[in-house]
Amino acid sequence: MLPLDAAAYANRWRPRHPGEKALLSLGLLVLTLVLPTWPGAAITGALALVLVLGPAGLAVRVLWRAVRVPLGFVLTGMLPLLVSLGGDPWLRWEPAGLPQAAQLAGRATAALLCLLLFAATTPLADLLPRLDRLGVPPAVTEVAALTYRFLFLLLESLRAVRDAQAGRLGFRTWRASYRSLTGQGAAVFVRAFDRARRLEQGLASRGYTGSLRVQVQARPLSPAFVAATCVLLAAVVAATTLLTPR
Structure with missing residues (x-):
């Protein structure tokens, strides 16, 4: 079993309903894509990191093993924005591309952490049977x-x-x-x-007829968790609005 899959079965949020974790992680992901990179994506990424390492209880080494390869793609995607081709010299540093590269890296890293907040706390065996509903x-x-x-x-x-x-x-x-x-x-x-x-x-x-019936363990939704998630998402929007330069 991969370390991330093992963490999804052993984390503290495993007993929670997948819908609760989807609301939290996907809500943060939507805010990451909609709000400005600074400070919106920075806030959502920091919250996702704190939640996955704190309440969810994911080990730092497991998180690093899960993000190091995607972060390599993020860094690779930044490089074309930092250089310019043509002219004299043919390959040169492009200072104007630094803000765009920083925005790309910030938004992509925050989105990655939001997705990992869901992937590292929800086994696929808990998610797939509920998608039928x-x-x-x-x-x-x-x-x-x-x-x-x-x-x-x-x-x-x-x-x-x-x-x-x-x-x-x-x-x-x-x-x-x-x-x-x-x-x-x-x-x-x-x-x-x-x-x-x-x-x-x-x-x-075994008489396969087009569907595999499996027993799904009942996991009731927590109204308190859903309410806290909504409050947290609203607080992120409010904080971004206040901190964004006008």
Whole structure:
């Protein structure tokens, strides 16, 4: 299991209804996109960070492992705004792009933290069965659940093939590593098709009729949590309005 999925099952907000956490995290996300980057997105990002590390109880190392790759994409997206091509010299620093790069980084980082506030506190197993009640077609939720399950099967297959290749000194040189990676991709591809075929046969033998019925644990909505969320979102809007220069 991935560290973020393990945190979603072990955090303090796991017993809460997914709708409560969706209202909070998606509400902060909407404010991140609508309000000015400074100070609106800065406030929403800071709140999401405090909530996920404080009340939700996510470990700092788990949060860092979840955000480091997306933050790399954010930093990569900033680079074109900081340089200018053409002229003399051909590649030069562009000071006018610094404010735009800062706005991009601030808004993207805040949006990432808002999404992680939901992803790190809500397991997919709690969310997907409840989407049917919102009118999402069962085929969509079942494909999402099977895809989610297949990710772990593929990671397990990839790990097994890599360990077998490492045991045969398949990564001792660069040439051997490239050859091992090619064989690794082919082996995982074949295993994925075999797993899919076996899954289809298993569903057919169990009388699959187009929907998978699962028991969902009842989690009542907390009026106090919903009210506190609405107050918090309104406070963010008010604080941004007061702090925005006129």
